[in-house]
Amino acid sequence: MTQTASSTPTGEGTPSPLLFTPLKLRGLTLPNRAVVSPMCMYSAQGGMANDFHLTHLGQFALGGAGLIFTEATAVSPEGRISPEDLGLWADEQIVPLGHITDFVHRYGGLIGVQLAHAGRKASTYAPWRGRGVVPPEAGGWQVIGPTEDPYNAVFPHPVGMTVDDIRRVTSDFAAAARRAQIAGFDVIEIHAAHGYLLHQFLSPLANTRTDEYGGAFENRVRFLLEVVRAVRAVWPMHLPLFVRVSATDWAPGGWDVDQTVALAGLLRFEGVDVLDVSSGGLTPAQQITPGPLYQVPFAARVRQEVPDLRVMAVGMIDTPAQAEEVLAEGSADLIALARAFLRDPHWPQRAAREFGLTPTLPDVYARAGW
Numbered sequence: 001m002t003q004t005a006s007s008t009p010t011g012e013g014t015p016s017p018l019l020f021t022p023l024k025l026r027g028l029t030l031p032n033r034a035v036v037s038p039m040c041m042y043s044a045q046g047g048m049a050n051d052f053h054l055t056h057l058g059q060f061a062l063g064g065a066g067l068i069f070t071e072a073t074a075v076s077p078e079g080r081i082s083p084e085d086l087g088l089w090a091d092e093q094i095v096p097l098g099h100i101t102d103f104v105h106r107y108g109g110l111i112g113v114q115l116a117h118a119g120r121k122a123s124t125y126a127p128w129r130g131r132g133v134v135p136p137e138a139g140g141w142q143v144i145g146p147t148e149d150p151y152n153a154v155f156p157h158p159v160g161m162t163v164d165d166i167r168r169v170t171s172d173f174a175a176a177a178r179r180a181q182i183a184g185f186d187v188i189e190i191h192a193a194h195g196y197l198l199h200q201f202l203s204p205l206a207n208t209r210t211d212e213y214g215g216a217f218e219n220r221v222r223f224l225l226e227v228v229r230a231v232r233a234v235w236p237m238h239l240p241l242f243v244r245v246s247a248t249d250w251a252p253g254g255w256d257v258d259q260t261v262a263l264a265g266l267l268r269f270e271g272v273d274v275l276d277v278s279s280g281g282l283t284p285a286q287q288i289t290p291g292p293l294y295q296v297p298f299a300a301r302v303r304q305e306v307p308d309l310r311v312m313a314v315g316m317i318d319t320p321a322q323a324e325e326v327l328a329e330g331s332a333d334l335i336a337l338a339r340a341f342l343r344d345p346h347w348p349q350r351a352a353r354e355f356g357l358t359p360t361l362p363d364v365y366a367r368a369g370w
Helices: 051-062 091-106 163-183 197-202 222-234 257-269 296-305 320-328 339-343 347-354 363-368
Strands: 007-009 023-025 028-030 034-036 067-074 111-116 187-192 241-246 274-278 310-314 334-337 357-359
Touching (some): 034 347, 067 091, 067 187, 091 111, 091 163, 111 163, 163 187, 187 197, 187 222, 222 257, 274 296, 339 347, 347 357
Parallel strands (some): 034 334, 111 187, 187 241, 241 274, 310 334
């Protein structure tokens, strides 16, 4: 089957833009730098993927994405953000996801899974269904977190995790990674951003523990590093591992870019290949003024100070020109897009045309031309 994710110059000797320059990550070569960012769809039942997920994710392979990520996929039932989240905590969830990876591969694409645990932000409603805690009678559950402090007044009150709980969740991440390999995924991303469990342990605003998992920087990063080691130990060495972080809490006294840079160096040592640099989500006290490319400086800082770690930029990067600018100035190695792909699943093929390239289309679409 014709590959969908690359493009060729329209004239001999015309160099490809950086956006369409392949990137090798371990044994995997991404044909371009446009990545479908993880986006929660709140459309599963019992953590099981269904026809919606096949259609939703499959369209991006037909549209030429360099890499596609699933939404946050819970490593345990308690780790779901909402009752409708995807999961990889049970063997029964492997085959439905395998149908999706098979489809993506059949049409020349690559696909990764974002493994996640929502912590104290779990058992909440999908955005269009309500706000705050989902009660047990509506499918909710008891949530856990670094301490008993909730995210806010309308979110669930967590149970503070014991060290045994931490070890159990670490094992859950590793078990989900094994299932991801069986399901045929090419990449794993560990979700340590947006105020979910691993981020909760990183930030001193959420993590006020007094044991070996709280207090000093080296204690607050311990849980994430243990999860990374556990996943890397079972994930094939020829396949890349990503970690998503929030570079800053956007709040005084919180996690910040200096700590992100320090963490990035540790993650590279543990076998992480790409740091996916987002921000925010930890506290309702955050003060953010979003705008085009507003998170790119965080990615640039990491790339500059940890040069042997690949970096992915995300956040209101909408146009091919913006994506190319970020790559050309050396701020990132990959561009993650979310809303732009929802608006146009064929964004990479359109981008190729805008750069004067001839988009490569799957055989079944070739008659459409460009």
